[in-house]
Amino acid sequence: MESVIVAIDGPSGTGKSSTSKAVAAELGLSYLDTGAQYRAITWWMLTNGVDVDDPAAVATVCDKPVIASGTDPLAPTISVDGADASGPIRTRDVTSKVSAVSAVPEVRARITELQRTIAGAAEKGIVVEGRDIGTTVLPGADLKIFLTASPEARAARRSGELKGKEASDVESTREALIKRDAADSSRKTSPLAKADDAVEVDTTDLTLKQVIECVVALVEEKRAAK
Ligand SMILES: Nc1ncnc2c1ncn2[C@@H]1O[C@H](COP(=O)(O)OP(=O)(O)OP(=O)(O)O)[C@@H](O)[C@H]1O
Numbered sequence: 001m002e003s004v005i006v007a008i009d010g011p012s013g014t015g016k017s018s019t020s021k022a023v024a025a026e027l028g029l030s031y032l033d034t035g036a037q038y039r040a041i042t043w044w045m046l047t048n049g050v051d052v053d054d055p056a057a058v059a060t061v062c063d064k065p066v067i068a069s070g071t072d073p074l075a076p077t078i079s080v081d082g083a084d085a086s087g088p089i090r091t092r093d094v095t096s097k098v099s100a101v102s103a104v105p106e107v108r109a110r111i112t113e114l115q116r117t118i119a120g121a122a123e124k125g126i127v128v129e130g131r132d133i134g135t136t137v138l139p140g141a142d143l144k145i146f147l148t149a150s151p152e153a154r155a156a157r158r159s160g161e162l163k164g165k166e167a168s169d170v171e172s173t174r175e176a177l178i179k180r181d182a183a184d185s186s187r188k189t190s191p192l193a194k195a196d197d198a199v200e201v202d203t204t205d206l207t208l209k210q211v212i213e214c215v216v217a218l219v220e221e222k223r224a225a226k
């Protein structure tokens with residue numbers, strides 16, 4: 001079977017990670033969560049006392065942390081300087097600062113290079129999810145998907161997830177994700193955007209299973225046409 005590269009982009013909470021992992025597992029492909037890489041570099045900045053609201057300070061040190069991503073869709077990993085970072089990168093503090101750090105051009109250049117290297121090394125192919133994969137990181141991807149969902153559906157999904165951890169109501173979750181999407185969409189360097197040749201899938205009224213089936217069918221269609 002020929003290698004295939006799938007780019008899955010979209011705003012937060014649209015189902016990119018859940019869908020990408022399941023599609024990659026079902027089709028025997030690798031999986032890369034690029035948001036986890038931006039979260040990892042943000043976490044490193046915060047733990048090393050870097051002022052994340054100072055783009056020049058972030059740019060000066062952004063090549064220091066060693067970020068490594070494991071691409072098994074059944075057990076994806078993310079480490080910083082050899083230490084597992086999968087827990088700390090999901091805190092509310094990191095979530096609220098990641099848009100500022102990921103808007104710095106030097107950070108994007110560094111992480112984009114890392115993403116292209118990982119994608120290029122995936123022998124059977126890879127599903128890469130993020131915000132700018134179809135537009136900037138892998139513009140030649142075999143298939144580009146842009147997932148969307150209403151802010152209400154996304155907030156309900158996210159606040160359900162947070163229950164018992166960092167308690168949050170649906171309204172504040174909705175406001176936080178709208179704010180993060182606005183920042184990610186309006187930055188100058190490779191903003192969150194749908195590639196012209198991406199297939200848009202509105203997941204608002206679809207179950208996760210239906211979204212996975214839809215994307216698997218689109219990948220198989222592409223493979224058959226290759
Ligand atoms: N179609 C769906 N129906 C219901 N729940 C869903 C659907 N898709 C994903 N979910 C749930 O919504 C939550 C967010 O999904 P996921 O983390 O995959 O989104 P994401 O787009 O990767 O978000 P982010 O960009 O913020 O990382 C998860 O709890 C997931 O199980």
Ligand SMILES: Nc1ccn([C@H]2C[C@H](O)[C@@H](COP(=O)(O)O)O2)c(=O)n1
Nearest residue numbers: 034035036038098102130131132184
């Ligand atoms: N390709 C990407 C992926 C992610 N980011 C930034 C913007 C997001 O708000 C943040 C966290 O991503 P998530 O874990 O929510 O998917 O990382 C980006 O700029 N480009």
